[in-house]
Amino acid sequence: MNNLHFKQTADGSSTLYNSLLNEHYHSIHGALNESIHVFIRKGFLYFVDLFKSVKDINILEIGFGTGLNCILTYIENLKLNISLNYTSLEPFPLEMKIIDNLDFNLDSKQLDAFKLIHQSFWEKPVKINKQFSLEKFTLELKDFNINKLYDIIYFDAFAPNKQPELWKVDVFNKLFNLTSNNGVLVTYCAKGQVRRDLEKVGYFVERLEGPPGKREMLRATKV
Ligand SMILES: C[S@@+](CC[C@H](N)C(=O)[O-])C[C@H]1O[C@@H](n2cnc3c(N)ncnc32)[C@H](O)[C@@H]1O
Numbered sequence: 722m723n724n725l726h727f728k729q730t731a732d733g734s735s736t737l738y739n740s741l742l743n744e745h746y747h748s749i750h751g752a753l754n755e756s757i758h759v760f761i762r763k764g765f766l767y768f769v770d771l772f773k774s775v776k777d778i779n780i781l782e783i784g785f786g787t788g789l790n791c792i793l794t795y796i797e798n799l800k801l802n803i804s805l806n807y808t809s810l811e812p813f814p815l816e817m818k819i820i821d822n823l824d825f826n827l828d829s830k831q832l833d834a835f836k837l838i839h840q841s842f843w844e845k846p847v848k849i850n851k852q853f854s855l856e857k858f859t860l861e862l863k864d865f866n867i868n869k870l871y872d873i874i875y876f877d878a879f880a881p882n883k884q885p886e887l888w889k890v891d892v893f894n895k896l897f898n899l900t901s902n903n904g905v906l907v908t909y910c911a912k913g914q915v916r917r918d919l920e921k922v923g924y925f926v927e928r929l930e931g932p933p934g935k936r937e938m939l940r941a942t943k944v
Contacts, residue, residue, distance in 0.1 A: 727822060735823040744883045746786050750934025753825055755909060758932035760790045760875045761797055763940055764907035768873050769801060777804045781871040781899060783862050784878050785811035787823055792835045795853050806854045812861045870901035876908040881915060888915055894922045900943040911937035
């Protein structure tokens with residue numbers, strides 16, 4: 722915990738600051754707004770809207786962190802008739818005493834689900850409710866080997882200047898091979914080099930309007 726510090730972001734929600742990396746877990750312009758915009762609206766809901774008849778969705782998240790993307794996906798999925806498998810990778814799981822002090826503006830039912838998401842076992846699938854299955858792995862992406870395809874990838878690693886090894890062509894190639902046909906990868910990052918490298922491995926890449934405080938973000942589709 723020594724290197725992790727709580728911060729309140731511009732929309733009132735919390736984030737963590739990692740002083741070793743000099744990096745925040747979310748945008749300081751609004752953690753909640755960023756997650757909703759980048760991962761939920763431009764990733765999950767975009768996909769659901771495009772494939773209206775879809776009944777099963779596999780999501781892969783790189784960087785479980787505070788679990789914000791996970792709980793927001795869970796909340797949105799309550800409104801849908803979709804069976805969702807959410808897989809998330811996190812080599813450095815946060816302690817419960819940190820999680821307990823985060824404020825994502827959740828109501829009491831959502832808070833119960835958030836706790837369940839965090840307290841559930843790692844390395845094996847757990848049903849959070851009848852339509853949401855969660856599998857968390859304490860693994861780095863490079864060590865994650867699975868024979869499965871994902872419809873949506875939330876690429877939420879620390880920024881390229883902090884963790885350059887995660888923003889390389891060979892990593893994107895691995896993610897491309899894990900993406901189902903017509904599947905999408907979304908990321909808050911809009912760097913030109915990242916966009917070109919995602920294109921290089923075969924994705925069709927769109928630059929979309931970014932969340933508050935950021936001009937653009939990227940969505941990559943396996944067409
Ligand atoms: C930007 S933060 C995560 C944000 C997270 N989605 C959230 O909502 O809190 C990046 C996360 O990636 C994790 N991470 C670091 N190296 C990783 C790796 N090699 N593979 C997967 N995740 C990694 C970090 O520990 C951190 O939790």
